[in-house]
Amino acid sequence: xxxxxxxxxxxxxxxxxxxxxxxxxxxxxxxxxxxxxxxxxxxxxxxxxxxxxxxxxxxxxxxxxxxxxxxxxxxxxxxxxxxxxxxxxxxxxxxxxxxxxxxxxxxxxxxxxxxxxxxxxxxxxxxxxxxxxxxxxxxxxxxxxxxxxxxxxxxxxxxxxxxxxxxxxxxxxxxxxxxxxxxxxxxxxxxxxxxxxxxxxxxxxxxxxxxxxxxxxxxxxxxxxxxxxxxxxxxxxxxxxxxxxxxxxxxxxxxxxxxxxxxxxxxxxxxxxxxxxxxxxxxxxxxxxxxxxxxxxxxxxxxxxxxxxx
Ligand code: HSE
Numbered sequence: 188x189x190x191x192x193x194x195x196x197x198x199x200x201x202x203x204x205x206x207x208x209x210x211x212x213x214x215x216x217x218x219x220x221x222x223x224x225x226x227x228x229x230x231x232x233x234x235x236x237x238x239x240x241x242x243x244x245x246x247x248x249x250x251x252x253x254x255x256x257x258x259x260x261x262x263x264x265x266x267x268x269x270x271x272x273x274x275x276x277x278x279x280x281x282x283x284x285x286x287x288x289x290x291x292x293x294x295x296x297x298x299x300x301x302x303x304x305x306x307x308x309x310x311x312x313x314x315x316x317x318x319x320x321x322x323x324x325x326x327x328x329x330x331x332x333x334x335x336x337x338x339x340x341x342x343x344x345x346x347x348x349x350x351x352x353x354x355x356x357x358x359x360x361x362x363x364x365x366x367x368x369x370x371x372x373x374x375x376x377x378x379x380x381x382x383x384x385x386x387x388x389x390x391x392x393x394x395x396x397x398x399x400x401x402x403x404x405x406x407x408x409x410x411x412x413x414x415x416x417x418x419x420x421x422x423x424x425x426x427x428x429x430x431x432x433x434x435x436x437x438x439x440x441x442x443x444x445x446x447x448x449x450x451x452x453x454x455x456x457x458x459x460x461x462x463x464x465x466x467x468x469x470x471x472x473x474x475x476x477x478x479x480x481x482x483x484x485x486x487x488x489x490x491x492x493x494x495x496x497x
Contacts, residue, residue, distance in 0.1 A: 192225040193298045193496040197291030198487045199276045200283035201358070202327035202446040204337070205411045206391040212283075212327035213337040214487040215358060218275045220287045221494075222251070224295035227267035232256060237273040242288075250316035254289035257312040258296055261304070268296055277480075280362045281450035286328030289316025294333060294491040306333050307346055314343075321369035321447075328446065335490030337399055354402035356486050357461035359439070361430065361468035362450040364478040367423050372447035376419055384414045404440055404456050411441030411454070424449050426471045433471060437463040458483070 196219035204211040227233065232246035232255045246252025255268050270292055276284040293312045297304050304312075310333055314324040330338040330348045341347040380388075394410035397403070421427040421444065434442065434453040438460040442453035451468070455461040461483045472479040 190226045191299055191496060192223055193295045194221065194223050194494040195291045195295040195298070196221055196492040196494055197287035197294065197332055198335075198490070198492075199280075199482075200286055200328040200331045200446075201360070201452050202283060202286075202325070202331075203413075203416070203444070204395065205417070205441070205443040206388055206395060206413045207327070207339070208413070208416045209325050209327050210340050211337070211392070211395070212331040212340075213353070214331040214335050214490060215282065215360070215482070215484050216487040217482055217484040218282075219492070220275050220284075220291055221273040222288070222291040222295055223271040224292065224299065225269050226265060226296075226299055227269045229267045229269075231267050232259070233267065233269045235269070235271040237271050240274050240278055242272070242274070242278065248319060250285045250288040250320050251292035252316075253319045254293050254313045254316035255296065257315040258293050258304070258309075261308070261312070262300065265296075265300070277362065279366055279368070281367065281444070281446040281448045282360060282362070282452075282482075283328035283332060283446060285316060285320035286313065286332045289313035290329050290332040291491050292316075295493070298493050298496060307348065309333055310346060310348065321373065323373065331490070333490050336486060336488045339396065351396060351399045353399040353486060354404065356407075357455045357458050358482075358484050358486065359434070359442075359453045359455065359461045359464040359468065360445060360450050360482040360484070361465075361472065362480045362482075363424065363426070363472055364480075365424070365449050367448040369447040372420055372423065375423075376416060380415055387412070387414045407454065408440035411443065413443055417443055420444055420448060424451065425477060426475045427451060430468055430471050433467045434464045437467045439464045
């Protein structure tokens with residue numbers, strides 16, 4: 188028996204947004220993955236990879252697969268799901284590749300099921316994918332991928348996601364071709380925080396949220412400061428300090444490590460500045476001699492896009 192197929196484009200995302208470790212994230216208009224999903228008469232989840240990355244085919248070890256298994260548990264009337272995955276967002280890039288795989292898969296199947304699950308339930312399913320990817324169920328890539336825009340994850344248990352209205356922002360991302368595993372980048376973090384640092388961080392997070400809501404670019408810029416995570420993680424990314432300093436000289440409002448890295452992102456008020464920032468990033472990594480990819484894009488307010496269903 189043939190079933191309907193849906194094609195979805197889940198977007199890349201920037202988690203943390205500098206000062207909001209594990210609680211803030213936003214979606215990007217580019218790059219996006221392409222996933223095709225169909226219900227199947229074969230029990231469980233079958234995965235076909237349509238790219239060069241050789242991601243695991245065992246659903247329990249596959250980010251999309253783990254998310255789909257969680258969804259199947261909540262949909263006993265659905266026998267099986269077939270997923271064909273084409274990754275465009277490079278795994279390990281720090282722009283939410285695993286979240287896109289997990290979120291895209293559950294949003295696609297939900298579309299086939301006439302949207303029986305809420306966005307919040309889809310985030311819950313997709314977080315099983317993040318657990319496979321990094322050992323931890325964080326939602327700061329998943330939530331913006333599913334909701335679009337800028338999201339605040341006030342709490343994971345119970346899940347409490349708040350969409351934040353934000354002004355137009357242009358985003359420049361550089362992905363230096365070095366490997367930083369999220370699990371490792373979490374392992375090296377200190378488990379204790381000094382009160383004086385916590386106070387600065389609280390001020391910045393509150394300032395950033397207020398800056399988004401009030402569309403106050405200057406406030407956004409001066410709140411993009413992280414005194415807790417960035418000083419530890421930035422040593423894993425050669426050229427980080429220089430990229431940050433020179434991007435700001437080129438007019439960026441600010442930025443920092445995207446998720447757990449190695450990508451670095453910068454926010455700008457307009458496209459011309461975002462392009463000047465891209466040039467700066469290219470110059471730094473060319474001089475250091477590390478290959479890189481760049482993206483110049485804007486914040487995606489739609490989340491996972493359903494491209495076709497037939
Ligand atoms: N908040 C997570 C971290 C995002 O920084 O470890 C990982 O992409």
